[in-house]
Amino acid sequence: MAQEIRIDKWLWTVRLFKTRSLATEACKKGKVFVDNTPAKPSRTVKIGDIIQIHRNPVVYSFKVLNISPNRMGAKLVPEFMAHITTPDQLALIELLKLDKRNNRAKGTGRPTKKERRSLDEFINEQPFFIDEEWGFDSEI
Numbered sequence: 339m340a341q342e343i344r345i346d347k348w349l350w351t352v353r354l355f356k357t358r359s360l361a362t363e364a365c366k367k368g369k370v371f372v373d374n375t376p377a378k379p380s381r382t383v384k385i386g387d388i389i390q391i392h393r394n395p396v397v398y399s400f401k402v403l404n405i406s407p408n409r410m411g412a413k414l415v416p417e418f419m420a421h422i423t424t425p426d427q428l429a430l431i432e433l434l435k436l437d438k439r440n441n442r443a444k445g446t447g448r449p450t451k452k453e454r455r456s457l458d459e460f461i462n463e464q465p466f467f468i469d470e471e472w473g474f475d476s477e478i
Contacts, residue, residue, distance in 0.1 A: 344380055349365075351406050353410070366378070370391055370392075400423075
């Protein structure tokens with residue numbers, strides 16, 4: 339096995355990104371850090387390095403345990419990296435999961451074009467008038 343490998347290739351082999359080009363793009367955008375320094379796609383990583391991936395608002399941290407030149411099955415990933423994300427970041431992940439569960443059902447948010455038109459019709463048909471019992475006209 340190799341002792342060093344490009345960061346974009348390592349991210350792809352341990353299944354953190356679906357494609358190597360997505361890993362390369364994340365590195366170019368400054369979302370990948372190796373030992374708290376931004377990593378270019380060609381940066382090499384070695385066993386023991388700490389990799390951080392910024393996916394707003396969470397910062398995931400991983401430790402390189404082993405290096406493989408080929409993409410592996412999901413069951414083999416724990417042999418090649420350790421998930422060492424801090425507890426506060428894990429709590430933030432749980433909060434995001436709870437927030438997603440509490441989102442409104444589809445169709446209850448912004449009205450569709452048809453619903454908006456029917457709302458506009460309803461609003462335009464209703465006359466706006468001031469009730470005489472309240473005496474709004476006499477106070478002015």
